[in-house]
Amino acid sequence: MGRWPTGSRERLQGAALALFVERGYDETSVADIAARAGVTERTFYRHFGDKREVLFDGGHSLENAIVESLASCPPDLPPLDAIGQALDHAAARFFDDPRLPFARERQSVIGANPELQERESLKMTSLTAAVSRCLQTRGSDETTARLAAEMGIGVFKVAFACWVAPGNTEPLTTHLRESLTRLRRVAGQ
Amino acid sequence: MGRWPTGSRERLQGAALALFVERGYDETSVADIAARAGVTERTFYRHFGDKREVLFDGGHSLENAIVESLASCPPDLPPLDAIGQALDHAAARFFDDPRLPFARERQSVIGANPELQERESLKMTSLTAAVSRCLQTRGSDETTARLAAEMGIGVFKVAFACWVAPGNTEPLTTHLRESLTRLRRVAGQ
Incomplete structure (x- = not known):
């Protein structure tokens, strides 16, 4: 077991893509993505270097x-x-x-x-x-x-x-x- | 006749490339390029949007x-x-x-x-x-x-x-x- 919830990587990807489609890529922040996925920004940065990398994972x-x-x-x-x-x-x-x-x-x-x-x-x-x-x-x-x-x-x-x-x-x-x-x-x- | 010296575009390109080779791209500023070419930064921005565009002109x-x-x-x-x-x-x-x-x-x-x-x-x-x-x-x-x-x-x-x-x-x-x-x-x- 890791220190963060199983599947948070996939949830972050789904949340990011949904927000990019809804609001636009430039209008979406890492904080928005983390909030939508129900994790902290720190968890986001454990998985991805920045919001762009979510799409190129x-x-x-x-x-x-x-x-x-x-x-x-x-x-x-x-x-x-x-x-x-x-x-x-x-x-x-x-x-x-x-x-x-x-x-x-x-x-x-x-x-x-x-x-x-x-x-x-x-x-x-x-x-x-x-x-x-x-x-x-x-x-x-x-x-x-x-x-x-x-x-x-x-x-x-x-x-x-x-x-x-x-x-x-x-x-x-x-x-x-x-x-x-x-x-x-x-x-x- | 323009308001800036003829050939300043070509001089800026030559100066930029020389500096990128000498110092590295990241270590070269628009101010450095303009100074090497003997023009003002304002002249630089009349020709190029940023230093990257000098290479993709x-x-x-x-x-x-x-x-x-x-x-x-x-x-x-x-x-x-x-x-x-x-x-x-x-x-x-x-x-x-x-x-x-x-x-x-x-x-x-x-x-x-x-x-x-x-x-x-x-x-x-x-x-x-x-x-x-x-x-x-x-x-x-x-x-x-x-x-x-x-x-x-x-x-x-x-x-x-x-x-x-x-x-x-x-x-x-x-x-x-x-x-x-x-x-x-x-x-x-």
Whole structure:
């Protein structure tokens, strides 16, 4: 047992997102978030460095999961196929259907705030760099690895946007596979 | 004639970059930059919103040039070929050899500072979105446009990194063409 209530991390995330949607990101303070979650500000800071980090909490886990999955792909699998498999695994683990409403709200908060867009863009840049390093460990030369990583994370971004789009009911894995097939077709034209 | 000396914008950019390299970005103030450039702080703020913007001044012109060039490509040119042509034109206009030392120093300053990396990542995200919108205007469906834009800007990022790499003497256009050819090969595997 920890010294603070179980689940306070998740409650803080839910409270923060609800407040960002209701009042706007800039108008919400850490004190507001802690109060809504029923914890102290000190508890907030035990879990998150600042209010922005509440929205980017999973970034590191996602990156690790993709890299681990990529590293365990058969070594003779071409780079883009390997990234496709790794993204599929990550989608099943982090972005299943029950998480779609949270992902949608998070995306709408980020879309309304340039500071958050910067942070999200950097997250994608870091993910691309991590995938590229991993491909090099698997034996790709640096340029091939970087280009494959750009394509793979490009597919992820496009598929993710389709997944959180209003009215979508298909799982992220379906969008990932369709986007990868389409990317190959566009590249071959 | 303006009310301030001709060329003060360029002097401020040169002074800022020199100071960022010498002292570090965080340790350099707007007052330092203005003093080094021999102008007042007020003159600095006539040209730039803050010290960060000195490094991102050309972002909007680059985006406009790429979009204009893309819009003037023959309508039957496949999306990735059209982006390739637009990037070639932009490279010749904004990133010729005399600008390589400036580009290298700028890249090293950005590489050392997470806040600047965020800004640079957002610049690339905005550029990708602008290219995607332009491809849709040319008749591509949204998913094709987004994927082609991700690939095209991916090629630009990889080629740009090759161009500013220590020891490189090839022009950016050469790296752009090689990266695009390689990307197509990797996508076809």
